[in-house]
Structure formats: structure tokens, C-alpha cells
């Protein structure tokens with residue numbers, strides 16, 4: 001065993017961190033607040049605040065409707081093209097629109113219609129609940145009997161890889177999974193699952209919400225069919241920022257958007273009465289894009305592009321390993337379980353720690369220790385480490401404060417009743 005890392009050791013890691021300067025590119029309103037929830041809502045980039053001011057006062061306030069021809073109308077595709085660089089896709093294979101849930105619905109229905117003779121949809125029980133709800137809704141709408149097969153994780157942490165691969169058969173229309181799972185942070189082997197699905201003639205759809213901006217993704221190399229993802233987590237897009245969708249180029253003309261709207265119409269300003277889908281990916285747009293929140297995505301994406309995904313991933317692995325070492329030394333003896341994969345290759349950028357008193361500990365951290373983690377029912381403290389602004393010193397201090405909450409029994413002052421948003 002090695003000795004517990006000291007506060008000085010954490011500072012030394014920060015001094016050697018070649019991404020450390022990125023922290024100053026974000027608004028840090030309370031320097032003492034340790035924010036470990038960047039995987040739910042990323043921090044505000046400085047450049048976004050400047051951009052939004054210009055967008056509201058000049059672009060909207062002065063340019064008015066002329067703004068549409070001065071960049072707004074192309075924004076969905078242009079920002080999509082930048083996100084494509086982060087996920088190993090071609091620029092014309094990614095577009096920004098709607099929420100992740102809505103994009104998932106559009107692509108799931110499109111995929112089911114493209115594979116009309118098959119009756120099975122496969123996912124796992126580590127998937128994000130909204131994804132499961134969307135699958136349930138899409139299954140009900142289908143014009144044929146469809147079965148949603150939810151493969152169960154053996155331990156709530158790791159994917160049911162063997163059962164999953166075995167479940168994919170020649171009656172499977174679609175396999176859809178979260179690439180990095182929201183609770184444990186398990187990171188799927190994208191290539192292995194995609195290959196198995198393709199061998200069986202099924203399509204694959206990956207939800208990249210917890211991956212994009214946090215782990216390298218190579219959609220092109222893995223020959224992935226479809227993907228969706230969120231922009232307000234590791235892309236720092238802002239609360240409720242629109243999501244993105246990816247359709248591999250050769251599938252774009254074969255798949256139809258079930259929510260056909262005028263933004264996907266070939267010549268939308270002809271106002272023709274018949275829907276005539278635009279070529280390429282644009283027919284996966286539906287209605288008018290929310291320009292204020294769409295434009296706000298770009299500075300955060302630019303920061304990740306500037307840092308580079310391999311540097312981001314290297315620091316992320318180093319940080320989750322650092323946190324796990326501290327957990328082992330200081331928190332495991334106090335009843336915390338590691339609810340994330342110990343193998344860094346199978347792990348994203350957050351760490352889940354389970355504790356029987358998790359919910360009250362979470363409240364004590366927020367109320368009196370100036371640490372914001374998040375909580376996932378029933379007992380899970382989720383610690384999101386954002387490589388562009390989380391420092392090693394913050395990780396060290398957060399663990400010290402977590403230790404104090406237990407050692408000093410501070411959590412006992414809090415209620416077991418739950419709140420609306422956790």
C-alpha cells in the first residue's frame with residue numbers, strides 16, 4: 001500500500017497539470033466552492049457570457065430578423081460540425097437540435113421503420129431512465145409488435161456485456177445504450193457492441209451524453225450508425241442547451257425523421273403544402289432552433305477542442321484514479337463503497353460512492369462544507385470531475401470535507417426527506 005496522498009501532493013499535481021490554465025476560462029464566482037457536478041451542468045465559460053451579451057443586445061436587439069441571414073440559420077449545422085470533431089464523426093454527420101430525449105425518439109423511430117421485419121429492441125438497466133421512457137413510448141407507437149429487452153447489470157456498476165452480446169440476434173432491430181452510464185460511469189466498449197449488432201444485422205444507437213467532452217469517442221472508426229448526446233454537461237452549453245444527433249452519412253437518406261417539420265423541408269420558404277425532406281442531415285431538424293441557447297454552446301465546445309480530447313482524457317483518468325486512491329485510504333473505512341468501475345479503461349469522468357447515509361451526507365456537504373456533488377437514488381454520491389476546471393487540490397479537499405462530515409457525524413442534523421431536484 002502507498003501512503004495517503006497529502007494536500008501538498010495534490011498541489012504538486014496541479015503544478016504539473018498542462019490543462020490547469022483552462023480553469024481561468026470559466027466563471028468561478030465562489031473560489032472556495034468545490035463544484036463536482038459539472039457532469040450535470042457544466043460551468044459557465046467566460047466567453048459564453050460575452051457572447052450572450054452580444055447576442056441579446058446587438059444580434060437580437062439591433063439586427064432583429066436580419067440575424068437569421070447573418071448566421072442564425074446555419075448555427076445548428078455549424079456547431080454540429082464542431083461537435084463532430086470531438087466524437088470522431090464527419091462535420092456533415094452531426095447537427096444540433098431539440099433535447100437528447102427528443103432526438104433519441106426521432107432516431108429510434110427512424111431506425112425501427114428502417115428495420116421493419118424485426119421485433120426486438122435491446123438496451124440495459126444502466127441506461128438513463130429518460131432513454132428507457134422514450135424507448136417505451138416509441139415501442140407503443142410502432143405498427144408491429146415490438147419487444148423491449150432490458151438486459152440487467154450484474155452489480156449495478158458494470159455492464160452485462162456477455163448477456164447483452166448474447167441477446168443480440170437476427171430479430172433485433174436496434175441496440176441502444178448509454179456509452180458512459182449516468183450512475184456508475186461505466187464506459188462501454190463501443191466497437192465490440194457495434195460489431196456484434198452489425199453481425200446480426202441490427203442498427204446501433206449510442207447516447208453520448210456523459211461521454212462527449214469527457215472521453216474520446218470514435219464514431220467513424222467504430223462504424224456507428226446513430227448517436228445522440230447532451231451539450232450542457234461536459235460541453236458547458238448551459239442549462240437546457242439543445243442536444244445533438246449523429247446519423248452516419250450513408251444512412252441519412254435512408255432514414256426518415258418522424259417529426260417532420262419545416263426546418264427539415266427542402267425549400268422551406270416556398271411554403272409548399274407537401275413535406276419534401278431536405279437532403280443530408282437537415283431533415284432531422286423539426287422546428288425553429290432556440291438561437292439563444294444554441295449559440296451559447298459554441299464557446300464551451302471551442303474550449304474542449306482547444307484542450308484536445310486526448311489531453312482531457314489523460315487528466316480525467318489521472319483525476320479519477322487520484323480520487324479512488326483517496327477513497328480507499330480515507331473513505332472506505334467509513335462505510336463508502338466504490339460504485340464505479342475500478343478499471344480506468346471502463347470508466348468515464350465521474351465517480352460514484354455509495355453510503356447508507358448518502359442522502360444526508362449529500363445535504364451536509366452542500367449546506368455546510370461548500371461542496372456540490374450530486375445524489376442518485378438510493379445511496380449514491382456522484383462526484384463529477386471536469387478536467388477543464390476541477391483541480392487536484394479540490395478533489396483532495398472535497399474528500400477531507402467528506403471525511404469530516406462522517407467523522408463528526410454532521411449529516412445527522414439533516415432530514416431523510418428528498419427534494420425535487422437532486
Ligand SMILES: *Cc1c(COP(=O)(O)O)cnc(C)c1O
Nearest residue numbers: 099100101128178182207209230
Ligand atoms: C443528461 C442525459 C440526457 C438528457 O436528456 P434531455 O432530454 O436533454 O433532458 C439523456 N440521456 C443521458 C444518458 C443523459 O445522461
